[in-house]
Amino acid sequence: MSSKPVLHYVNARGKMECIRWLLAAAGVEFEEKFIETSEDLEKLRKDGKLMFEQVPMVEIDGMTLVQTRAILNYIATKYDLSGKDMKERALIDMYTEGIIDLGDMIMQLVLCPPDEKQAKISLIKDRTKNRYLPAFEKVLKSHGQDYLVGNRLSRVDIHLLELLLYVEEIDSSLLAPFPLLQALKSRLSSLPNVKKFLQPGSQRKPPTDEKTIEKARKVFKFK
Amino acid sequence: MAGKPLFHYDEARGRMESVRWLLAAAGVEYEEKFLQTNEDLEKLRSDGVLMFQQVPMVEVDGMRLVQTRAILNYFSSKYNLYGKDMKERALIDMYSEGLADLNELFIVYPYDPPGVKEAKIAQMKEKAKNRYFPAFEKVLKSHGQDFLVGNKLSKADIHLVEMIYNMEELDANIIANFPLLQALKTRISDMPNIKKFLQPGSRRQPPVDEKTVLKARKIFKF
Numbered sequence: 001m002s003s004k005p006v007l008h009y010v011n012a013r014g015k016m017e018c019i020r021w022l023l024a025a026a027g028v029e030f031e032e033k034f035i036e037t038s039e040d041l042e043k044l045r046k047d048g049k050l051m052f053e054q055v056p057m058v059e060i061d062g063m064t065l066v067q068t069r070a071i072l073n074y075i076a077t078k079y080d081l082s083g084k085d086m087k088e089r090a091l092i093d094m095y096t097e098g099i100i101d102l103g104d105m106i107m108q109l110v111l112c113p114p115d116e117k118q119a120k121i122s123l124i125k126d127r128t129k130n131r132y133l134p135a136f137e138k139v140l141k142s143h144g145q146d147y148l149v150g151n152r153l154s155r156v157d158i159h160l161l162e163l164l165l166y167v168e169e170i171d172s173s174l175l176a177p178f179p180l181l182q183a184l185k186s187r188l189s190s191l192p193n194v195k196k197f198l199q200p201g202s203q204r205k206p207p208t209d210e211k212t213i214e215k216a217r218k219v220f221k222f223k
Numbered sequence: 224m225a226g227k228p229l230f231h232y233d234e235a236r237g238r239m240e241s242v243r244w245l246l247a248a249a250g251v252e253y254e255e256k257f258l259q260t261n262e263d264l265e266k267l268r269s270d271g272v273l274m275f276q277q278v279p280m281v282e283v284d285g286m287r288l289v290q291t292r293a294i295l296n297y298f299s300s301k302y303n304l305y306g307k308d309m310k311e312r313a314l315i316d317m318y319s320e321g322l323a324d325l326n327e328l329f330i331v332y333p334y335d336p337p338g339v340k341e342a343k344i345a346q347m348k349e350k351a352k353n354r355y356f357p358a359f360e361k362v363l364k365s366h367g368q369d370f371l372v373g374n375k376l377s378k379a380d381i382h383l384v385e386m387i388y389n390m391e392e393l394d395a396n397i398i399a400n401f402p403l404l405q406a407l408k409t410r411i412s413d414m415p416n417i418k419k420f421l422q423p424g425s426r427r428q429p430p431v432d433e434k435t436v437l438k439a440r441k442i443f444k445f
Contacts (some may be wrong), residue, residue, distance in 0.1 A: 051317060052354055063313060063314075069320050070227060070317040074310075086300045089300070093293035094274060098289075140351050
C-alpha cells in the first residue's frame with residue numbers, strides 16, 4: 001500500500017478537483033487511479049471500497065474515505081489549513097459552503113442540455129456578480145488582511161482561487177469589479193505549491209470536454 | 224452577546240430541522256424567529272446579516288452563521304458531538320455526508336410538483352433501503368458498539384436517527400430488516416433530551432403540508 005494518498009475517480013475535474021487542489025496547495029504528493037470503464041467502477045463497488053457505492057474515494061492513512069467534504073475536511077485538518085479554533089473553522093466552513101454552492105452550479109454546466117445552457121450561464125453570472133464575489137470582496141475589505149480567515153493561509157483561500165479561475169473561464173470580465181479578489185488571486189498563484197500546480201504537467205485537470213463527458217456517461221451510466 | 228442561539232428560518236423543517244435535532248441531542252436551548260413573509264426575508268437581506276442572502280442563519284456566540292453544514296459543524300464541535308480526533312471526525316463526516324445526500328431529497332420533495340414528488344419518494348425509499356441503511360447497519364455490525372463512531376454519541380448518530388424517523392413517515396417498515404438500526408433508534412430515542420424533543424410541544428417541526436408549501440413559495444418566491 002502506497003504511503004501517498006490514492007485518489008479514485010474519472011480522469012476529469014468533477015468532484016475530485018477541489019481535493020487535488022487542496023493536496024497540491026498543502027504540498028502533498030498523491031497518486032491517481034482513473035476509472036476508465038463501468039467495469040472499473042463495479043469492481044470498486046464489489047470490493048466493498050465505496051461506502052455509498054460512489055466516488056470520489058481517497059485511500060489515505062489506512063482509511064477508505066468517500067464523500068468530498070469528508071475528504072477535504074480530513075486533509076485540511078491534517079495539514080493545518082482549517083483555522084486555529086472553532087470560530088475560525090466556522091467562518092472557513094461558511095465561506096467554503098458558499099464557494100461550493102457556486103462551484104456546483106458551474107460544475108453542472110457540462111451536463112446541461114444545450115437548450116438550457118444559456119439560461120444557466122446567465123444565472124451563474126448573475127450569482128457570481130451579485131451574490132458570491134461581493135460577499136468575499138467584503139470579507140477581505142473588512143479586515144484588510146492577505147487571507148480570508150485568521151491572517152494566514154487556509155483551505156478556503158485555495159477553494160476560492162480555484163473558483164475564481166472557473167469564473168474567469170466563463171467570462172474574464174466578471175472579476176473586474178473586485179480588486180481585492182484579484183489581488184488575492186495573484187498572491188495565491190505565486191505561492192510555490194500553487195504556482196507548480198498551475199503549470200502544465202501537473203495533476204490539475206483541463207476544462208471538461210465532450211469526449212470526457214461521453215466517457216463519464218458510460219462509466220456512471222447516466223444520460 | 225451572551226444568551227441563547229437565535230435561529231432564523233421559516234416555520235418548517237427544511238434545512239433547519241437537522242440543526243434542531245442536533246441541539247436537542249446536545250440539550251441546548253435556543254430561540255427561533257420565523258420568517259412569515261417575503262418582507263421578513265428582504266429585511267434580513269437589507270440588514271446585511273445573510274452572507275449569501277440565504278437562510279438558515281443562526282446568531283450564536285457573536286457570529287451570524289449561514290450554511291447548514293457550517294452551523295452543524297460549529298455546534299457539533301462546541302458540544303462534543305464531533306469525535307475525539309481527526310480520524311473519528313473523518314468517519315463522522317463520511318457518514319453525515321451520505322445522510323445529507325438522502326436528506327437533500329427529503330427536504331425538497333414536499334415542494335416538488337405532483338409527478339416529480341412520487342418519483343422522488345420512490346427514489347428515496349429505494350436508496351434508503353438498498354444503499355444507506357445497509358451501509359450503516361454494516362458499520363454497527365462491524366464494531367458491535369452502541370454508537371456509530373468511537374463508542375460515543377456523535378452528530379452522525381443524530382442525523383441517522385432523524386433520517387430513520389423521516390423515512391418511517393414514508394414507509395413504516397423501512398428498517399424492518401435492520402435490527403441494529405432499530406436498536407440504535409430505540410437507544411437514542413430513550414435519551415432524555417431526545418425523548419422530550421419527540422414529544423408534542425417541542426421545537427420539532429411536523430411533516431411539511433400544503434399550507435407550509437404555499438407559505439414558503441411566497442416567502443422565498445419560488
